[in-house]
Protein backbone atom coordinates (compact mmCIF):
# COMPACT_ATOMS: atom_id res chain seq x y z
CA UNK A 1 0.00 0.00 0.00
CA UNK A 2 1.17 3.51 -0.76
CA UNK A 3 1.08 6.05 2.03
CA UNK A 4 2.47 9.50 2.66
CA UNK A 5 4.96 9.64 5.45
CA UNK A 6 3.91 11.46 8.60
CA UNK A 7 6.60 10.81 11.20
CA UNK A 8 10.34 11.06 11.75
CA UNK A 9 10.87 7.31 11.88
CA UNK A 10 9.48 6.89 8.36
CA UNK A 11 11.56 9.84 7.18
CA UNK A 12 14.65 8.18 8.62
CA UNK A 13 13.77 4.95 6.80
CA UNK A 14 13.42 6.88 3.55
CA UNK A 15 16.88 8.42 4.06
CA UNK A 16 18.28 4.96 4.75
CA UNK A 17 16.79 3.52 1.55
CA UNK A 18 17.73 6.62 -0.48
CA UNK A 19 21.33 6.31 0.67
CA UNK A 20 21.43 2.69 -0.44
CA UNK A 21 19.76 3.44 -3.78
CA UNK A 22 21.92 6.51 -4.43
CA UNK A 23 25.10 5.04 -2.94
CA UNK A 24 25.41 7.31 0.09
CA UNK A 25 25.09 10.48 -1.92
CA UNK A 26 21.86 11.94 -0.49
CA UNK A 27 22.53 14.96 1.72
CA UNK A 28 21.00 14.88 5.19
CA UNK A 29 18.63 17.77 4.40
CA UNK A 30 17.63 16.66 0.90
CA UNK A 31 14.01 15.76 1.68
CA UNK A 32 13.42 18.62 4.13
CA UNK A 33 11.03 20.60 1.92
CA UNK A 34 9.41 17.77 0.00
CA UNK A 35 6.35 15.61 0.46
CA UNK A 36 7.12 11.89 0.36
CA UNK A 37 5.08 8.78 -0.33
CA UNK A 38 6.31 5.26 0.35
CA UNK A 39 5.37 1.76 -0.64
CA UNK A 40 6.13 -0.85 2.00
CA UNK A 41 6.33 -4.62 1.81
CA UNK A 42 4.35 -6.92 4.11
CA UNK A 43 7.19 -7.10 6.63
CA UNK A 44 7.10 -3.32 6.99
CA UNK A 45 10.27 -2.54 5.02
CA UNK A 46 10.07 0.36 2.61
CA UNK A 47 10.39 -0.93 -0.96
CA UNK A 48 10.19 2.43 -2.68
CA UNK A 49 9.66 6.13 -2.20
CA UNK A 50 8.83 9.21 -4.25
CA UNK A 51 9.23 12.88 -3.29
CA UNK A 52 7.75 16.02 -4.76
CA UNK A 53 6.82 19.61 -4.10
CA UNK A 54 4.13 21.82 -5.57
CA UNK A 55 4.12 25.46 -6.60
CA UNK A 56 1.58 27.74 -8.18
CA UNK A 57 2.39 28.33 -11.85
CA UNK A 58 3.14 32.04 -11.96
CA UNK A 59 1.56 32.54 -15.39
CA UNK A 60 -1.58 30.65 -14.42
CA UNK A 61 -1.96 32.47 -11.14
CA UNK A 62 -4.25 35.14 -12.56
CA UNK A 63 -6.09 32.82 -14.92
CA UNK A 64 -9.44 32.45 -13.25
CA UNK A 65 -10.76 30.13 -15.96
CA UNK A 66 -8.90 27.14 -14.65
CA UNK A 67 -8.33 25.49 -11.33
CA UNK A 68 -5.38 23.63 -12.80
CA UNK A 69 -2.69 26.09 -11.86
CA UNK A 70 -0.25 23.99 -9.84
CA UNK A 71 3.07 22.64 -11.11
CA UNK A 72 4.14 19.42 -9.45
CA UNK A 73 7.91 18.91 -9.30
CA UNK A 74 8.85 15.29 -8.78
CA UNK A 75 12.24 15.49 -7.12
CA UNK A 76 13.29 11.91 -6.45
CA UNK A 77 12.16 8.32 -6.84
CA UNK A 78 13.92 5.19 -5.69
CA UNK A 79 13.14 1.49 -5.37
CA UNK A 80 15.15 -1.04 -3.33
CA UNK A 81 17.20 -3.21 -5.67
CA UNK A 82 15.50 -6.45 -4.63
CA UNK A 83 12.06 -4.94 -5.34
CA UNK A 84 12.77 -3.60 -8.83
CA UNK A 85 10.98 -4.51 -12.06
CA UNK A 86 7.75 -5.22 -10.25
CA UNK A 87 6.01 -1.98 -11.19
CA UNK A 88 6.65 -0.19 -7.88
CA UNK A 89 8.08 2.97 -9.44
CA UNK A 90 5.17 3.06 -11.88
CA UNK A 91 2.71 2.83 -8.99
CA UNK A 92 4.45 5.59 -7.04
CA UNK A 93 4.51 7.88 -10.08
CA UNK A 94 0.83 7.18 -10.76
CA UNK A 95 0.02 7.91 -7.12
CA UNK A 96 1.42 11.44 -7.45
CA UNK A 97 -0.11 11.98 -10.89
CA UNK A 98 -3.56 10.92 -9.66
CA UNK A 99 -3.31 12.83 -6.40
CA UNK A 100 -3.02 16.14 -8.25
CA UNK A 101 -5.27 15.29 -11.17
CA UNK A 102 -7.77 18.01 -10.28
CA UNK A 103 -5.31 20.82 -9.70
CA UNK A 104 -2.08 20.13 -11.64
CA UNK A 105 -1.22 22.04 -14.75
CA UNK A 106 1.83 19.88 -15.34
CA UNK A 107 4.24 17.44 -13.69
CA UNK A 108 7.94 18.11 -14.10
CA UNK A 109 11.21 16.36 -13.24
CA UNK A 110 14.88 16.26 -14.13
CA UNK A 111 16.80 13.14 -14.98
CA UNK A 112 20.45 12.55 -15.75
CA UNK A 113 20.98 11.89 -19.47
CA UNK A 114 22.81 8.71 -18.43
CA UNK A 115 19.91 7.23 -16.48
CA UNK A 116 18.25 5.14 -19.18
CA UNK A 117 16.18 3.07 -16.75
CA UNK A 118 14.54 6.16 -15.27
CA UNK A 119 14.11 7.77 -18.71
CA UNK A 120 12.31 4.61 -19.88
CA UNK A 121 10.05 4.79 -16.83
CA UNK A 122 9.12 8.42 -17.48
CA UNK A 123 8.63 7.85 -21.22
CA UNK A 124 6.32 4.97 -20.45
CA UNK A 125 4.22 7.36 -18.34
CA UNK A 126 4.03 9.80 -21.30
CA UNK A 127 6.47 12.38 -20.00
CA UNK A 128 8.24 14.14 -22.85
CA UNK A 129 11.64 15.82 -22.88
CA UNK A 130 11.36 19.57 -23.25
CA UNK A 131 14.84 20.77 -22.29
CA UNK A 132 18.40 19.61 -22.38
CA UNK A 133 20.20 21.22 -19.45
CA UNK A 134 24.02 21.32 -19.55
CA UNK A 135 25.72 20.73 -16.20
CA UNK A 136 22.33 20.66 -14.48
CA UNK A 137 23.79 18.61 -11.69
CA UNK A 138 26.89 20.42 -10.47
CA UNK A 139 27.56 17.32 -8.49
CA UNK A 140 26.94 13.74 -9.52
CA UNK A 141 23.22 14.31 -9.55
CA UNK A 142 22.64 12.94 -6.11
CA UNK A 143 23.97 15.70 -3.84
CA UNK A 144 27.75 15.24 -3.71
CA UNK A 145 30.05 17.64 -5.56
CA UNK A 146 32.42 15.75 -7.81
CA UNK A 147 34.00 18.58 -9.75
CA UNK A 148 32.26 17.98 -13.05
CA UNK A 149 28.74 18.61 -14.26
CA UNK A 150 26.20 16.05 -15.35
CA UNK A 151 23.78 16.95 -18.10
CA UNK A 152 20.08 16.42 -17.57
CA UNK A 153 16.81 16.31 -19.44
CA UNK A 154 13.83 18.16 -18.09
CA UNK A 155 10.78 16.03 -18.69
CA UNK A 156 7.18 17.16 -18.46
CA UNK A 157 3.74 15.60 -18.41
CA UNK A 158 0.89 18.00 -19.14
CA UNK A 159 -2.34 17.40 -17.31
CA UNK A 160 -4.69 16.55 -20.16
CA UNK A 161 -7.72 18.12 -18.51
CA UNK A 162 -6.01 21.49 -19.05
CA UNK A 163 -4.58 20.91 -22.53
CA UNK A 164 -5.98 23.90 -24.37
CA UNK A 165 -4.78 26.44 -21.85
CA UNK A 166 -1.38 24.73 -21.77
CA UNK A 167 -1.06 25.25 -25.50
CA UNK A 168 -1.52 28.99 -25.16
CA UNK A 169 0.80 29.55 -22.28
CA UNK A 170 3.64 27.04 -22.70
CA UNK A 171 5.54 29.14 -25.23
CA UNK A 172 5.84 32.00 -22.78
CA UNK A 173 7.04 29.78 -19.99
CA UNK A 174 9.56 27.95 -22.14
CA UNK A 175 10.95 31.17 -23.60
CA UNK A 176 11.50 32.62 -20.16
CA UNK A 177 13.30 29.51 -18.97
CA UNK A 178 15.51 29.16 -22.03
CA UNK A 179 16.69 32.77 -21.73
CA UNK A 180 18.13 32.09 -18.28
Ligand SMILES: CC(C)(COP(=O)(O)OP(=O)(O)OC[C@H]1O[C@@H](n2cnc3c(N)ncnc32)[C@H](O)[C@@H]1OP(=O)(O)O)[C@@H](O)C(=O)NCCC(=O)NCCS
Nearest residue numbers: 076077078079084085086087088089090117118120121124
Ligand atom coordinates in the same frame (compact mmCIF):
# COMPACT_ATOMS: atom_id res chain seq x y z
C1 LIG B 1 14.35 3.87 -11.85
C2 LIG B 1 13.69 2.99 -10.78
C3 LIG B 1 13.01 3.91 -9.76
C4 LIG B 1 12.64 2.08 -11.47
O1 LIG B 1 11.97 1.34 -10.44
P1 LIG B 1 11.12 -0.01 -10.75
O2 LIG B 1 10.16 -0.20 -9.64
O3 LIG B 1 12.07 -1.11 -11.03
O4 LIG B 1 10.37 0.40 -12.10
P2 LIG B 1 9.07 -0.35 -12.71
O5 LIG B 1 9.11 -1.80 -12.36
O6 LIG B 1 7.86 0.43 -12.35
O7 LIG B 1 9.37 -0.22 -14.27
C5 LIG B 1 8.82 0.84 -15.01
C6 LIG B 1 9.56 0.99 -16.34
O8 LIG B 1 10.90 1.42 -16.11
C7 LIG B 1 11.72 0.90 -17.17
N1 LIG B 1 12.70 -0.01 -16.60
C8 LIG B 1 12.68 -0.58 -15.36
N2 LIG B 1 13.79 -1.34 -15.20
C9 LIG B 1 14.50 -1.23 -16.34
C10 LIG B 1 15.76 -1.78 -16.77
N3 LIG B 1 16.48 -2.57 -15.99
N4 LIG B 1 16.21 -1.44 -18.00
C11 LIG B 1 15.50 -0.62 -18.80
N5 LIG B 1 14.30 -0.06 -18.46
C12 LIG B 1 13.81 -0.38 -17.23
C13 LIG B 1 10.81 0.13 -18.09
O9 LIG B 1 10.33 1.04 -19.08
C14 LIG B 1 9.68 -0.28 -17.15
O10 LIG B 1 8.49 -0.52 -17.83
P3 LIG B 1 8.17 -2.03 -18.36
O11 LIG B 1 8.31 -2.92 -17.16
O12 LIG B 1 6.77 -1.93 -18.88
O13 LIG B 1 9.19 -2.30 -19.39
C15 LIG B 1 14.73 2.07 -10.06
O14 LIG B 1 15.45 1.36 -11.04
C16 LIG B 1 15.70 2.82 -9.16
O15 LIG B 1 15.44 3.02 -7.97
N6 LIG B 1 16.85 3.23 -9.74
C17 LIG B 1 17.88 3.97 -8.96
C18 LIG B 1 17.39 5.35 -8.56
C19 LIG B 1 17.09 6.23 -9.77
O16 LIG B 1 17.79 6.23 -10.77
N7 LIG B 1 16.01 7.03 -9.64
C20 LIG B 1 15.58 7.96 -10.67
C21 LIG B 1 16.30 9.25 -10.61
S1 LIG B 1 15.86 10.22 -9.19
